[in-house]
Amino acid sequence: MIKKIAIDLAPPGGFTGPGDKGLLAAPSTGIGIFTKFLSSAIGLMTIIAIIWFIFTFFIGAIGMITAGSDKQALESSRKKIVNGIIGLVVTLAAIFVIRLIGFLLGFDDILNLEKMFGAIL
16 A cells, blocks of 8 residues: 655745735735836826926026026026926926825825725725
8 A cells, every 4th residue: 555645845834925925915906006007107207297397497597597698598598497397386286186185085095096996896
């Protein structure tokens, strides 16, 4: 008669990976992946807006310095600086308004779609 031998291939405690739950963590849902994408996209657009503001501010400042007595060049440079400031304010105000709407509607983080719709799905 053949005797069966059990060999444990996993280390004591099982396999673990990065994070709290390791390899046993549930796979991400479609909403979770979309939420991460949306959050990353908004963060990236905010960083691009800040870099664009710095760029337009410096271009406008250099234009003001080199304008000399040319009133048209001075006005053009001033408009560049003002447009950069308006763009930055609009970007930051949009983030504030989104968070305010989420607070007023009772959501901790309105951009966390997985948390908002997780119970529904």
